[in-house]
Amino acid sequence: MMNTGQLSNNKLLDMVFESTYYGIVIVDSHAKIQYISNKYCEFLNVERSTVIGEHVTNIIENTRLHLVVQIGKSEIADIHFLRGDFVIANRIPIIENKEIIGAIGTIMFRDLDDWNKMNSHIKEILTKHNFYKNERDVINGVKYSLHNLIGNSQEIQQLKELVKRVARGDISVLIRGESGTGKEIIAHSIHQLSGRSDKPLVKINCTSIPEHLLESELFGYEEGAFTGANKGGKIGKFQFADGGTVFLDEIGDMPQHMQVKLLRVLQEKEFDPVGSLYPKKLNVRVIAATNRPLEKLVEEKLFREDLFYRINAVQLFVPPLRDRIEDIPVLVDYFLKKVTARIGKRVTSVHPEVLSVIEQYNWPGNIRELENVIDAGVHLSNDEVIGKDALPDYLKRHNVKMKEESLKDIVEETEKKAIERALRRFKFDKKRVAETLGIGNSTLYDKIKKYQISDQ
Numbered sequence: 001m002m003n004t005g006q007l008s009n010n011k012l013l014d015m016v017f018e019s020t021y022y023g024i025v026i027v028d029s030h031a032k033i034q035y036i037s038n039k040y041c042e043f044l045n046v047e048r049s050t051v052i053g054e055h056v057t058n059i060i061e062n063t064r065l066h067l068v069v070q071i072g073k074s075e076i077a078d079i080h081f082l083r084g085d086f087v088i089a090n091r092i093p094i095i096e097n098k099e100i101i102g103a104i105g106t107i108m109f110r111d112l113d114d115w116n117k118m119n120s121h122i123k124e125i126l127t128k129h130n131f132y133k134n135e136r137d138v139i140n141g142v143k144y145s146l147h148n149l150i151g152n153s154q155e156i157q158q159l160k161e162l163v164k165r166v167a168r169g170d171i172s173v174l175i176r177g178e179s180g181t182g183k184e185i186i187a188h189s190i191h192q193l194s195g196r197s198d199k200p201l202v203k204i205n206c207t208s209i210p211e212h213l214l215e216s217e218l219f220g221y222e223e224g225a226f227t228g229a230n231k232g233g234k235i236g237k238f239q240f241a242d243g244g245t246v247f248l249d250e251i252g253d254m255p256q257h258m259q260v261k262l263l264r265v266l267q268e269k270e271f272d273p274v275g276s277l278y279p280k281k282l283n284v285r286v287i288a289a290t291n292r293p294l295e296k297l298v299e300e301k302l303f304r305e306d307l308f309y310r311i312n313a314v315q316l317f318v319p320p321l322r323d324r325i326e327d328i329p330v331l332v333d334y335f336l337k338k339v340t341a342r343i344g345k346r347v348t349s350v351h352p353e354v355l356s357v358i359e360q361y362n363w364p365g366n367i368r369e370l371e372n373v374i375d376a377g378v379h380l381s382n383d384e385v386i387g388k389d390a391l392p393d394y395l396k397r398h399n400v401k402m403k404e405e406s407l408k409d410i411v412e413e414t415e416k417k418a419i420e421r422a423l424r425r426f427k428f429d430k431k432r433v434a435e436t437l438g439i440g441n442s443t444l445y446d447k448i449k450k451y452q453i454s455d456q
């Protein structure tokens with residue numbers, strides 16, 4: 001416990017601290033407030049006489065002083081969200097004879113007016129910075145780079161290596177994977193690592209543009225091309241991307257008449273704006289993404305085979321989250337930091353029970369779904385640790401399997417997952433799956449039957 005006798009001369013402390021630009025609070029080893037400067041009280045809008053002796057967490061939101069007296073480590077220039085604003089906070093333990101007897105916390109301001117001015121000044125700088133950054137990204141179209149692709153699993157590490165390798169060339173890339181697995185991050189990363197990075201990346205979502213507008217949106221039109229056409233015509237997305245990259249998301253949904261035109265862009269490197277008499281030359285790299293079985297669409301004659309081979313020069317497969325659960329802890333941590341930094345709330349981890357639920361759920365919406373769950377968890381949590389009560393109902397109801405499984409269960413579960421993963425990876429080509437897994441065809445068929453795995 002702090003020797004309060006040393007601090008009894010509050011008048012002297014007041015004289016020193018009220019003439020500085022800091023708000024100061026001193027707590028004892030139980031995190032109870034022993035001293036707090038008048039200016040800090042004014043800033044917090046609390047009555048000084050009522051807060052002395054109170055636990056610091058009852059008076060200062062998002063404080064960490066109670067942790068500093070436990071851990072004994074200084075925290076310098078930490079961003080602290082306080083009364084609706086960000087302040088710069090220092091927290092220093094007071095150590096006597098190797099024992100933590102308390103801690104000092106400071107936040108920096110001059111007076112309330114100065115603080116308000118300074119804060120609005122910082123906000124203005126931040127707003128400008130964000131504005132220019134967003135402007136650049138809008139002009140350039142780039143939102144992500146490879147370091148946004150989080151994951152320690154072998155699959156993600158290999159994928160990152162492949163992205164770096166294919167980025168340099170001009171080759172078309174087809175990115176496959178379920179919805180929400182990070183295909184767009186990969187497309188952005190390829191563009192950003194390529195020689196085209198100073199030119200635009202233009203995303204075209206093939207499902208979101210109405211079919212009758214698709215051609216003019218993609219290839220533009222000449223003046224007078226149709227009633228209602230803009231004077232001077234309109235430049236299409238492909239032309240806007242000239243020199244850069246076009247990212248065709250959900251390419252499996254591209255209507256067939258547009259598939260022909262796309263093929264021409266890829267083969268002849270030219271296109272016809274609607275209503276134009278002459279073709280225009282174009283230099284774009286195409287990256288396409290899909291979560292649909294393109295081979296099947298080709299078989300059903302819904303997707304052109306020649307286009308399929310053109311866009312499929314290099315194929316990248318992003319595995320679903322359920323197949324790389326080793327990525328879950330780092331992803332959870334990443335999203336926790338992202339959300340807490342955005343909303344200024346202190347939530348540091350998820351309860352081990354929640355982590356078990358998360359690891360055993362099958363995540364049909366993949367990482368997008370996980371991000372939403374963590375986002376909601378941070379908002380709903382009353383604690384620094386997200387508990388099961390802050391999970392959505394469908395996850396709360398999800399029964400966690402007992403961890404004490406027999407070795408046989410664990411081996412079988414692993415075997416089943418490995419077969420499922422390989423089947424998806426090789427698009428249910430069982431011969432390749434059997435070869436890769438080093439088992440005979442008939443063994444593979446037996447196991448598919450035993451584990452009741454859907455084999456198409």
Ligand SMILES: Nc1ncnc2c1ncn2[C@@H]1O[C@H](COP(=O)(O)OP(=O)(O)OP(=O)(O)O)[C@@H](O)[C@H]1O
Pocket residue numbers: 148149150151177178179180181182183184185186249289291367368371
């Ligand atoms: N490995 C990852 N690390 C960090 N964030 C990720 C990762 N994968 C996906 N995300 C995040 O998940 C969300 C969905 O990712 P993205 O849009 O790239 O998925 P997608 O596969 O293109 O989905 P869709 O097929 O539905 O368009 C985004 O917010 C993205 O930032």
